[in-house]
Amino acid sequence: MTDQQVPSDLPEPVVRKPRINASFVWLIPVLAALVGLSLVINAWMQAGPTITISFQSAEGLDPGKTPVKYKNVVIGRVTAVTLAKDRSHVTAKVSLEKSAEGFATADTRFWVVRPRIGLGGVSGIDTLLSGAFIGADVGESKESRDEFTGLEEPPAVTHGAPGKTFKLHTDDLGSLDIGSPVYYRRIQVGRVVTYQLDKDGKGVSLQIFVDGPNDEFVSKSTRFWNASGVDVSIGADGVKLNTQSLATVLAGGVAFGAPLGPHDETPAEQGAEFRLFGEQATAMAPPDGEPRYIRMRFDQSLRGLKVDAPVEFLGVPFGRVVSINLDFDEKTQTFPVIVGAVVYPQRLGRAHDKLVALAKARGDDAQLSQMMGRLIEHGLRAQARSGNLLTGQLYIALDFVPKAPKVPYDPMVKPLEIPTVPGSFDKLQEQLAEIVDKIQKIPFDSIGQNANATLAELNRTLKKVNDDVLPEFKTTLQGAQQTLGNANNALSADSPLQQNLGGTVQEMQRTVRSLRVLTDYLGAHPDALLRGRRADAPPERNAPPAPTSTQEGSKP
Amino acid sequence: MSLDLPRADELGLIGCHVCGLVCRDTGAEGAHCPRCHSALHRRKQASYSRTLALLLAAFMLYIPANVLPIMRTASVGDIDDNTILSGVIELWVKGSPDLAVIVFTASIVVPMLKFLALGLLLWSSRHATPWARRQRAKLYRLVELIGYWSMLDVFVVALLTALVRFGVLSLVEPLPGVVFFGLTVILTMFASMSFDPRLIWDGRESDD
Numbered sequence: 207m208t209d210q211q212v213p214s215d216l217p218e219p220v221v222r223k224p225r226i227n228a229s230f231v232w233l234i235p236v237l238a239a240l241v242g243l244s245l246v247i248n249a250w251m252q253a254g255p256t257i258t259i260s261f262q263s264a265e266g267l268d269p270g271k272t273p274v275k276y277k278n279v280v281i282g283r284v285t286a287v288t289l290a291k292d293r294s295h296v297t298a299k300v301s302l303e304k305s306a307e308g309f310a311t312a313d314t315r316f317w318v319v320r321p322r323i324g325l326g327g328v329s330g331i332d333t334l335l336s337g338a339f340i341g342a343d344v345g346e347s348k349e350s351r352d353e354f355t356g357l358e359e360p361p362a363v364t365h366g367a368p369g370k371t372f373k374l375h376t377d378d379l380g381s382l383d384i385g386s387p388v389y390y391r392r393i394q395v396g397r398v399v400t401y402q403l404d405k406d407g408k409g410v411s412l413q414i415f416v417d418g419p420n421d422e423f424v425s426k427s428t429r430f431w432n433a434s435g436v437d438v439s440i441g442a443d444g445v446k447l448n449t450q451s452l453a454t455v456l457a458g459g460v461a462f463g464a465p466l467g468p469h470d471e472t473p474a475e476q477g478a479e480f481r482l483f484g485e486q487a488t489a490m491a492p493p494d495g496e497p498r499y500i501r502m503r504f505d506q507s508l509r510g511l512k513v514d515a516p517v518e519f520l521g522v523p524f525g526r527v528v529s530i531n532l533d534f535d536e537k538t539q540t541f542p543v544i545v546g547a548v549v550y551p552q553r554l555g556r557a558h559d560k561l562v563a564l565a566k567a568r569g570d571d572a573q574l575s576q577m578m579g580r581l582i583e584h585g586l587r588a589q590a591r592s593g594n595l596l597t598g599q600l601y602i603a604l605d606f607v608p609k610a611p612k613v614p615y616d617p618m619v620k621p622l623e624i625p626t627v628p629g630s631f632d633k634l635q636e637q638l639a640e641i642v643d644k645i646q647k648i649p650f651d652s653i654g655q656n657a658n659a660t661l662a663e664l665n666r667t668l669k670k671v672n673d674d675v676l677p678e679f680k681t682t683l684q685g686a687q688q689t690l691g692n693a694n695n696a697l698s699a700d701s702p703l704q705q706n707l708g709g710t711v712q713e714m715q716r717t718v719r720s721l722r723v724l725t726d727y728l729g730a731h732p733d734a735l736l737r738g739r740r741a742d743a744p745p746e747r748n749a750p751p752a753p754t755s756t757q758e759g760s761k762p
Numbered sequence: 763m764s765l766d767l768p769r770a771d772e773l774g775l776i777g778c779h780v781c782g783l784v785c786r787d788t789g790a791e792g793a794h795c796p797r798c799h800s801a802l803h804r805r806k807q808a809s810y811s812r813t814l815a816l817l818l819a820a821f822m823l824y825i826p827a828n829v830l831p832i833m834r835t836a837s838v839g840d841i842d843d844n845t846i847l848s849g850v851i852e853l854w855v856k857g858s859p860d861l862a863v864i865v866f867t868a869s870i871v872v873p874m875l876k877f878l879a880l881g882l883l884l885w886s887s888r889h890a891t892p893w894a895r896r897q898r899a900k901l902y903r904l905v906e907l908i909g910y911w912s913m914l915d916v917f918v919v920a921l922l923t924a925l926v927r928f929g930v931l932s933l934v935e936p937l938p939g940v941v942f943f944g945l946t947v948i949l950t951m952f953a954s955m956s957f958d959p960r961l962i963w964d965g966r967e968s969d970d
Contacts, residue, residue: 216786219776219793219802231812234949238819245826271841335838 254282254302255310259340261356264296266320266338274300274309274316274340281306281342298356300340310352313345313365317357329360359384363399368418371399372474374460376482379410380432381458388414389433389461395420398460412482414460424462427469430482431489433461444594465490495552497525499621500578502588502602503533504543506628506635511590511600517547519604525549527602545590546621547602551577578624579617585610587627600629769963776802806958810888813957817880820949823942824873830939833919837932845939846870846915868914869943876912876950879905880957887961895962902959909951916944 264287266272274282282302289296302309320338321330333339340356343364363371379401388396396416404411416424440446460482464471474480483489508530517525529546551558561577578586585606593601604624613625628636696703728734770777776787778795785795785802793802801807831843844852846869853862879901886898919940926934 216775216784217796218788219785219790220796220799221788221790222792222794229808229811231808231815235815235819235822238822238945238949242822242826245830337840 252304254304254307255350255352256285256299256301257310257352257354259298259300259316259354259356260290260295261298261318262295262358264298266318266333267296267298267340268337272298272337272339274302274306274342275319276306276309276342276344281309284340298340309342309344310350311345312347312349312351314347314351314354315343315345315357315361316354317341317360319360322360361399363397363415367415368421369396369416370418370421370424370474370476371413371415372424373477373479374412374414374430374482375404375479376410376412376432377484379412380484382412382432382460383458387459388416389459390416390420390423390463392461393420395423412460422473423464424474424478425464425469425471426474426478427465427471428462428474428480429465429489430460430462430480431486432482432484433459433486440597440599461486463490465492491553492555493552494550497548497550499528500525500547500549501621501623502545502547502626503623504545504588504590504626504628505540506543506590508543508545508590508600510592510598511545511602515599515601516593517549517602517604519549519554520606521603522554524553524604545602578622579615581606582613582615582625586624588624589627589629591629603629771804776804778802805960805964806956809956809958809961810884813880813953814884816949816953816956817877817884820873820946820953821877823949824877824946827939827942827946830942831937832915832939832943833922834935834937835926835933836935838930843937846943865915865918868912872908872912873946873950876905876909876954880950880953883957883962887964890964898962899959902954902957902962905954909947909954912947912950913944916940916947 261267267284267287269284269286272284273280274284280303282300284298285301286299287296288299317340318338319330319333319341321334322328330338341360343361345365363369382398382401384398384400386398387394388398396414399413399415401410401412403409462480463486511527511530513527513530515527516523517527525548527545527547529544531544531546533542533544534540535542554561565577565580585608586604587607587610589603589605589607590600591603593599607627610625610627615625695701698704727739731740734740770784771787774787775784776793777784778798778800780800781795781798783795783797785793787793787804794800795802806812828846831845831848833844833849835842835844846865850862850866850870853859853865883898883902883905886893919934919936922934923936926932
């Protein structure tokens with residue numbers, strides 16, 4: 207079947223040696239397998255421990271994307287985010303890289319870095335665009351762990367940062383917060399790391415971290431004070447305003463400084479404890495020493511006295527008022543005010559030292575009550591004085607009153623009670639009160655009633671005047687007007703009266719003239735009075751009319 | 763219909779693939795066409811083992827191609843690494859189901875189809891079974907045809923990488939997965955090339 211159809215003149219193929227062995231093709235799958243294997247090995251090698259971190263919320267956490275970073279280097283990635291069974295928190299599963307194995311230890315801290323805009327500043331702005339990431343801070347522990355609780359706030363101090371941690375005690379936190387700055391000479395040198403209430407609830411403990419190398423400025427005698435915000439205090443001293451920097455106005459802060467005068471300059475040790483004072487002035491003041499409680503009983507009103515009002519001893523700040531209570535005295539049926547105050551005898555400085563020395567020399571114990579007893583014998587009295595007339599704030603002054611009445615004093619009474627005298631302002635008040643009393647005695651009521659009746663009478667009278675007198679008056683006025691018109695008519699130039707008057711005046715003129723002639727004649731001839739007029743009188747020019755006028759004039 | 767025609771092999775003949783010259787089969791190793799000097803072989807040389815080796819290599823590389831991300835899209839602040847499958851899912855979820863179907867077909871269905879088809883062809887020709895020879899031949903032609911189209915994903919990545927370069931605003935980067943995927947596609951193409959469809963018809967008793 208084969209050889210019948212195939213032509214025999216077919217060409218023969220040329221034979222060459224094959225270049226490549228066909229079985230080399232198996233190199234390709236081997237190579238592929240190697241590549242695949244290397245990938246697997248690589249992935250296995252790079253796979254670090256898987257840890258779980260619990261957070262309050264999964265805000266910003268994106269499974270498969272959110273990286274875990276340490277010093278901005280990615281050390282792992284969130285692979286899954288699940289809700290806890292009781293829905294109280296979320297659990298993020300994080301696979302760390304092989305190189306980050308050391309992060310799965312007991313004291314590693316994790317927190318979510320998100321954009322945070324707070325009073326203290328803005329942080330994590332870059333995560334606005336790139337999305338949140340988990341920050342990590344590793345400690346020194348070697349104990350491995352795979353379950354962590356994430357911090358809600360970034361820690362203020364990363365592990366291994368140069369610097370020291372110090373502990374501060376204070377009465378209240380003020381406006382401080384985690385991350386609040388710590389200032390030294392108004393330069394930020396650290397921040398508040400944590401704070402918590404003391405176990406007995408009577409104060410707050412703060413931890414601050416001061417960065418190196420500035421931590422060496424914290425010496426054993428360094429004073430810390432709260433530089434938070436604007437301190438506006440309206441006290442008996444007037445209005446005070448104090449700030450550290452604009453940032454502390456908003457976010458609060460702690461400042462520290464060395465006290466004035468000679469002091470211990472040895473740098474404080476890590477974890478040293480200090481007291482955090484409310485303000486710079488009190489922080490810088492010499493130490494107050496042991497506080498003592500004293501009590502005073504005032505018989506007058508103490509309006510304007512407030513808790514924290516200063517207590518001064520001869521003008522030296524000595525303590526402050528801590529309580530103001532009302533008491534009731536059955537005997538006198540009055541309400542005395544009981545003022546409690548805390549005083550710091552050491553604030554008196556050398557006076558205190560000397561008093562203590564004296565007391566010791568006398569053999570008394572150096573208790574405040576003993577010392578006070580002697581001072582009270584010499585007239586020491588407490589007085590509520592007005593510190594500020596504008597605001598009416600009162601303060602307590604311990605002063606020597608020259609003619610103070612003797613008071614019984616028992617040094618054994620606890621707490622120590624200081625006798626009081628009414629303040630100068632109170633005296634003034636009493637005098638004012640007397641004046642007011644006198645004024646009160648004036649029978650304003652009856653005076654008022656009388657005045658009222660009088661006024662009513664007057665009212666009636668005026669009404670009468672209005673009703674009766676005024677119309678009459680009107681008619682009278684009209685009559686007067688008429689009369690005046692008549693008079694006017696009578697006096698007008700063409701009235702008969704006027705003409706008569708003119709005639710009369712002329713007549714009078716004539717009469718006067720003839721009278722003058724007569725007197726002239728009589729002057730020249732005085733004898734004419736006796737002898738009568740001479741018949742042969744020399745002719746005179748004016749003579750003829752003169753006698754007639756004389757005669758006529760003398761006739762009427 | 764029974765077509766019991768003799769094979770060239772049975773007649774001691776060998777045809778050149780390039781110039782079509784028919785020569786006498788001397789059975790010597792490394793025979794070349796006397797006219798065009800291209801290699802002559804009765805069947806493609808070591809077709810079965812080559813195809814199998816290439817197919818196995820392709821399959822091995824197909825695993826990292828799917829597991830590793832192939833493309834990184836970085837828009838403002840958001841970096842997104844996508845594997846083939848996650849890209850398909852993302853397309854589907856974000857409202858382009860048509861594109862998702864295309865990418866899924868080109869990147870998942872076609873390679874898998876090739877693996878299955880070639881595997882089937884290899885297995886069946888190894889056992890020289892007379893089962894569905896024509897259909898198998900059709901299948902081979904189909905595999906050859908769709909081979910060109912499975913590079914779609916690689917092209918997409920290459921194009922996007924070149925086009926989307928807006929610095930911080932938007933950036934597309936190829937990731938190692940795409941290399942493996944490209945290698946897979948190339949290897950499957952070689953595998954289908956090295957498979958000799960004549961093997962389908964070998965060892966038959968009848969040409970059904």
